[in-house]
Amino acid sequence: MARTGYGRKRVLVTGGAGFLGSHLIDRLLDQGNEVLCVDNLFTGDKRNLDHLVGNPRFEFMRHDVCLPLFVEVDEIYNLACPASPIHYQHDPVQTTKTSVHGAINMLGLAKRLKCPIFQASTSEVYGDPSVHPQTEDYWGNVNPIGIRSCYDEGKRCAETLFFDYHRQHGLEIKVARIFNTYGPRMHPSDGRVVSNFVIQALKGEDITLFGDGQQTRSFCYVDDLIEGFLRLMASPADVTGPINIGNPVEFTIRELAEEVIKQTGSTSKLTFLPLPQDDPKQRQPNIDQARAKLDWEPRVPLAEGLDRTIAYFRELIEA
Template identity: 80%
Template structure:
């Protein structure tokens, strides 16, 4: 069955009012697709999609994917789930439900429609890795009963469901593992390191550093990530993933803080606090598969991306 007219696709984006979902929708509309945005607005924000009000190829539906959804679409991007520790630990049972029940419902919809479905998984499936950098073949080091496990294990179970639907029902799936991503439209209170540091610096507050700041992360600008999403979704059926999409250039958290201070011109001091439970000490993607299978690698340098992100966050202080 096809619902395409004149080559245009109707695409469902769950979590479409969120940081990444809203940017993905912009790109889909720019290339001529129709988009159905579904979000329960638990962490998503309608301000991220207000600019699309009245767009002839955009539709918004407030809905929780923990409950079945009956729509007609050609492709599904499943991005729905709180993604920052502050948000996913606020209601951990609901976080697990969104990852697992949500995946079941979206996979069921894709099976009924016989359409391709994309899953936004996460580098959190690797836990606190003992292998560095992390290739897709690494199974991870995850605490199944820790305070982060609602998200880590929820996303791991979602991957299991996607691959079982692929094997059992021959469903076309695309699974991406997202590494730390930042940029405009991040929630200012999401608790992630980039938004935390920028908001604290702009407010003239001390920069909160957990641990000694030597733990490392790799930061990918949102536009590079969305490029990877689209390349994976449009790749041949045999390219199922999981595929790491992230920036392999590694920075310590202290280096990030110092760069934010430089770019904001803030005089904030560094305030050191204990490292949270199960917080990974290293996180860096091996993007060999993304390079070889998708021809993808990030282009935006951290300094360039931070300048754009800082400009976005300044509006909260105007």
């Protein structure tokens, strides 16, 4: 173990240069920990970590989790994987490898170190759900051979590996199923709905909706999500998850577009395109387990979170 004394932990965050990873690292450092960030920069961006240059408790390592990693740490957060359809469909084979081989390598490291390991899973394991809202005991409705399968099935297999390591080797695991999250440091061209709408609105372009815009999503602000991560990792060993971490307040995609137009003061118009293959019609978490086991629920309302996100992208565009 790599315990550094005075209660300080050395924490490994894979995918740490990404949107969620960089926010998690900030919180871990704020707690007084040492952080080793591992990222191959396929979708991560070192600019998300620029503010940490010179911090003696932060270290960056360029590495692909598909390859074994030999380091000494006290905890592992496994966030490495492209998470937007544009990025994970760019190289679908590599996406599956990252989820599966990456999980095997990080689980092997955790087994050797006898340390707890956190898996950033996804609401995509539910596919296009026939149960609404989605509870953790729902097995999902996933197309195993579709264009989204590399991500959906990769994450489902990673969950399988985590629970088999837990049962077979007694490994302490924490599995979070992440629902739609937004906030500063989102990749501006990752194709996610919040970043797409904000950038289109700020540029005065038409806002592109797929289908009729009546499909629903639940949007969780990044600070709330990271708080959920930390509470799950700090929970008793018998709290393994999977636990839904997301915002249970549901909005249609059209309502989101109209709120973005309102907050940006944009003159953008709405345009409609055909719905992509296997795009879920509904996505809303049941967070009863998170409330009961973690005393967690999101605090930041959509209007407030969008205000902070719009300010970030406005500065990015004007830079």
